[in-house]
Amino acid sequence: MTSAAVQSTLRVPHVIAYSEEAVPQHLAFRRSAVREPYLAYTDPRGTDWALGVLRARVRGNRRGQPQWKLLNTLRQWRCMIKDLCQVCGGRAADPETGRLWWIITETAYRQLGDGHHTSAPATCRARIPESLASCPRLRESGDVFTAASAEPSAVLADMFAPGPQGRAVHTGEHNVFVSLEWTDLLRSALATQLVVRLHDLRPA
Numbered sequence: 380m381t382s383a384a385v386q387s388t389l390r391v392p393h394v395i396a397y398s399e400e401a402v403p404q405h406l407a408f409r410r411s412a413v414r415e416p417y418l419a420y421t422d423p424r425g426t427d428w429a430l431g432v433l434r435a436r437v438r439g440n441r442r443g444q445p446q447w448k449l450l451n452t453l454r455q456w457r458c459m460i461k462d463l464c465q466v467c468g469g470r471a472a473d474p475e476t477g478r479l480w481w482i483i484t485e486t487a488y489r490q491l492g493d494g495h496h497t498s499a500p501a502t503c504r505a506r507i508p509e510s511l512a513s514c515p516r517l518r519e520s521g522d523v524f525t526a527a528s529a530e531p532s533a534v535l536a537d538m539f540a541p542g543p544q545g546r547a548v549h550t551g552e553h554n555v556f557v558s559l560e561w562t563d564l565l566r567s568a569l570a571t572q573l574v575v576r577l578h579d580l581r582p583a
């Protein structure tokens with residue numbers, strides 16, 4: 380079977396982006412009397428900002444083709460904030476223990492001095508076997524853990540620099556890890572994924 384044929388038989392995970400969910404990103408650096416120049420949409424809305432971070436705009440209509448290597452920013456973010464499963468979108472907490480099941484992969488994981496950080500949302504216990512079976516990447520490097528809780532700690536972001544007339548010029552950097560405490564860097568960041576810190580992480 381071709382990989383396209385294999386993919387058409389798989390459930391599309393809740394967090395995967397679709398081709399018609401992408402929207403044009405018109406960005407500029409704004410100035411104000413009290414702040415250093417900061418990245419914003421040229422027609423800013425209050426909902427552009429979350430946790431003090433400029434978040435990439437996307438639609439949530441699931442139209443078009445699944446983009447298997449891309450996550451929908453809003454669905455990924457909501458999973459992280461509300462402890463939802465990245466596969467089915469339901470509650471990820473184990474009904475018996477209340478703990479969160481997590482498949483930890485090398486690419487989505489980062490260990491820092493203050494603990495374990497990941498950009499991949501939780502996976503509910505019921506979907507763990509199917510996730511491991513259907514994704515070769517998870518089978519190779521995915522380990523199953525549980526965590527007591529998760530809290531937002533950082534974002535993965537596209538980075539921009541101010542150009543002439545306040546234009547926002549993409550620096551070419553994608554998926555840059557920016558802590559929610561690094562306010563200077565956040566002014567130049569367009570967040571595409573939320574990162575959480577996992578508390579009391581234990582092998583399952």
Ligand SMILES: [Zn+2]
Nearest residue numbers: 464467503506
């Ligand atoms: Zn699930």
